Amino acid sequence: MIVSKFGGSSVASSEQFKKVKSIIMSDERRKIIVTSASGKESPNDNKITDLLYLVHAHLQYSVSFKELFSTIANRFIKIQNDLNLKTNIQIDLEEIEMGLTKRCPIDDLVSRGEYLTGILLADYLGYKFVDAKDILWFNYDGSIDFDKTEMMVKNAINKYEKIVVPGFYGSMPDGNIHVMKRGGSDITGSILARVCNAEVYENWTDVSGILMADPRIIENPKQIEKITYSELRELSYMGANVLHEDAIYPVKDSNIPILILNTNDPSFKGTMICDKIINDESKNMITGIAGKKDFTVITMYRHNASNEIGLLRKALEVFEKYKISVEHVPSGIDNFSIVVSTKSVERFLYEIVSQLKQVTGSENVQVTNNLSLLAIVGRNMAKHVGVSGQLFKTLGDYEINIRMIAQGSDEINIIVGVENEDFEKAIHVLYNSFA
Ligand code: ASP
Numbered sequence: 490m491i492v493s494k495f496g497g498s499s500v501a502s503s504e505q506f507k508k509v510k511s512i513i514m515s516d517e518r519r520k521i522i523v524t525s526a527s528g529k530e531s532p533n534d535n536k537i538t539d540l541l542y543l544v545h546a547h548l549q550y551s552v553s554f555k556e557l558f559s560t561i562a563n564r565f566i567k568i569q570n571d572l573n574l575k576t577n578i579q580i581d582l583e584e585i586e587m588g589l590t591k592r593c594p595i596d597d598l599v600s601r602g603e604y605l606t607g608i609l610l611a612d613y614l615g616y617k618f619v620d621a622k623d624i625l626w627f628n629y630d631g632s633i634d635f636d637k638t639e640m641m642v643k644n645a646i647n648k649y650e651k652i653v654v655p656g657f658y659g660s661m662p663d664g665n666i667h668v669m670k671r672g673g674s675d676i677t678g679s680i681l682a683r684v685c686n687a688e689v690y691e692n693w694t695d696v697s698g699i700l701m702a703d704p705r706i707i708e709n710p711k712q713i714e715k716i717t718y719s720e721l722r723e724l725s726y727m728g729a730n731v732l733h734e735d736a737i738y739p740v741k742d743s744n745i746p747i748l749i750l751n752t753n754d755p756s757f758k759g760t761m762i763c764d765k766i767i768n769d770e771s772k773n774m775i776t777g778i779a780g781k782k783d784f785t786v787i788t789m790y791r792h793n794a795s796n797e798i799g800l801l802r803k804a805l806e807v808f809e810k811y812k813i814s815v816e817h818v819p820s821g822i823d824n825f826s827i828v829v830s831t832k833s834v835e836r837f838l839y840e841i842v843s844q845l846k847q848v849t850g851s852e853n854v855q856v857t858n859n860l861s862l863l864a865i866v867g868r869n870m871a872k873h874v875g876v877s878g879q880l881f882k883t884l885g886d887y888e889i890n891i892r893m894i895a896q897g898s899d900e901i902n903i904i905v906g907v908e909n910e911d912f913e914k915a916i917h918v919l920y921n922s923f924a
Contacts, residue, residue: 490646491518493691494656494678497528497536499752500606503571505530506613512693512755513614519691520646521681522653524610525674526602527564537561537602538657538671545595558586565605576612581605596658596668603655603674610653617649625659625677627667633739634662639684646685654681675733679747683739690740690747692732697751698760699724699731701924702778706916711924713776715761715769720776720866723902727779727864737762766868773869774876775923778916780863782909784816785834786893788826789845790853795822803848810844811837816862817895817904828893828906831858860892861912864904865919871900880905883922889915 495509513519526537540561547554562582569578585601604620611618624641626634638659645652656674661667669676675692682690699721702710716724718741725734731749740747741764750759794800801818804827808815817828834841842854870876877896880903884891893906907915 492682494523600658607655675736679736679739729779775867784860859909
């Protein structure tokens, strides 16, 4: 059995619905379909989920939402009419509109995008619509109740054989609707693939698989054919986003491969994500390059810092107190630095520096901004001599100063920090050198 998840742009219009249907009908094994809410048809268009969040904001400020709601309603009505569907989506829309009050829980409201899209898609495919609130269950801490979910999904599949499930939400133990993080339909697909032990989890989107580098920086980057879960984790963490990073865990544990495919170009092979790549034919030293701008480095100078037990802990506790996630901690003999994203720290910087001075006893705490972090990631780098040499030589040849270096102990990534203004250039020269 295959679980196929379709992203917002794949279900943005009746034309996209037609593509989705022909994909699903071309393989009998596609029995569980997960859908996002209808997304953007063109770059200037709006995602239904964004509009629903906006409706909620209107409600909170007691501003009329009528016009906005009819924009949403018209999108669904148009799809229904274009495809001549039996379902009368107007009834659902009226019911939702009637329930809109200031007290309307935000999760209930924003989940309606997936709900309505799912109803239309199920009708169009001739599949049974199964509401995620009946089969996908959370624990109160927000984690997934896999046992209950598995039982419910298996019941639904046994009963109906082919189902459409809206992504992005499920139920809390008390039955209230709970939505996941934005982009959460990827996670729904992954959970369903795991609980019914799918042979593959297909994730249909609007790009041809995962690319070796950001196409906004590198023109026509090569496509990655196969990538391991761990490599993808590293790339996603460093800014490459094709799949929600939390979508990896559920299938990773059961070793179910994920295929990233393009609804607009279904014959394209896409990218396969799996645990181990058997008969790995890739000779490329690196699988991908990614990076993020705008980090801040806070450096504490103190004689013999490296020998002082507990010093680092005291400094890190300050960041913990402000709930700031620490990216890296490069250290020397008489100093150590803490690298954090500028956005997370800027509001409290003054307080943090003063507290760091107090707890570490360092009079000299320096702050530098405008750091970019970029990572080269590749399973073939492990135990291979000369990769970091090539990285440093390339950056050196192009006069890019490296401000920080870090390598994960499993050797599948090397991270370097460069000035923000060198970021794009660094990605270019590394891509040309390694890809
Ligand atoms: N519709 C939700 C969002 O826009 C979830 C998803 O599409 O995966 O974030």
